Amino acid sequence: MAFLLVIGTRKGLFTATSDDRRIWRLSGPHRLDSEDYANMAGVYAIGVDPHTRRILVGTESSHFGPSVWFSDDLGGSWHEPQRAPIAFPDDIDDSFTRVWQFAFGDEPGTVYAGVEPTALFRSTDGGESFKLVRALWDHPHRSDWFPGAGGAAIHTVLPGRVAAEGTDPRSMTVAMSTGGVYQTRDSGATWAPASTGIRATFLPEEYPEHGQCVHKVAVASDGVFYAQNHHGVYRSEDPAASGWTSIADGLPVDFGFAMVAHPHTPGTVLNFPVISEACHLPPDHRLQVQRTDDGGATWRPVNKGLPQDPYYGIVLRDGACTDGADVPGFYFGTRTGDVYVATDDGEEWTQVAAHLPDVLCVRAVEV
């Protein structure tokens, strides 16, 4: 068995492969096209289709705009559709900026893209063409959504689930910055806010119905949702029915971007704390990971193997992931270009790569 780690950076796409997840062979930046423009583009989203192993990457070139590329040979070669795969329809006076998240439906070929500006697109051909999910774009709350520092985007797309209890292919949870959590139970025809209990420190109303700046939502193996917010860390078994409960006590700070849930053990979640919005540095200038094994009741640092010197790179929303293996590997990359993996159930970290451009996203799979 081998493992593939796909790393999206501000300057191109890198991959690393390993047989044992301890010794890695790094390659990149990959040539997506025959010229250099796409190699120099930022890679803001990576998705690996669980049905086909197709890798999708969302790029944004400062000169030549956004695109979506795909590989059907685990990164060996890359292709781009002839026509822009994601574009707003003519009656919308807005333009696609970048993909922030790919997610895959139960139906083979179904791919969702959460994008900037705040929108959800759906593909039924494996990601070669997408259509806007119109009801969410037309949501009456849209005028209340506004961009945070990173832009206005849907960055979390969780098909099939709106509560811990049960899954349904007609259901989906998305999260946006800012705007909060929204859910559909009718295949995207209608959307309702599901952010009750999440605090908004930047709005006059402290606990509004919607408008929160959720940074990432992760789903644990028992279906429980965990949310890292712009100030605030929360859990919920049913966001629409019972709202969210703070689990920030015990963390060094309540700010951060990434959350990763253990793929098999309920209640185990990794968190990557960041000093608040005006700073965006690791607390105490130490690279650190926090872990809970009791659903957020208590937290402990899991820093073995990480640098002990002062460190200034943080982990962004999609800069952390798990490979989902039976004994799962956990991965994260930082804005200072270091990538780490933990293969002993998340207790000790080994460096995969160093000195890359700032890492925007990582995805890992067993191949």
Next chain:
Amino acid sequence: MNVTVFLPQVLRPDCGGAARVAIPLAAADGRMPLRDVLDELALRHPRLDQRLRDEQGRLRRYVNVFVDDDECRAVAGLDTPVADGTEIRVLPSVAGG
């Protein structure tokens, strides 16, 4: 009328590797706006157009299009008039990164 569009190396893969594209155009009075030239180019090379303009037809911020010697934004943007024999040069701006 005929115009020629010159492309930088980085964009040539999106029009079959050509450094220049000659475009015959039908214009009643021998002139047409730059927008119409780019629309014609888009029909032939949709991916190239994706690099130059967004889906609303707006020129990307760091893409410069010179109509003969004038960058189009300094004239009339995509309404800049193009006449028979005009040379259009697409150049990445000294920006971005």
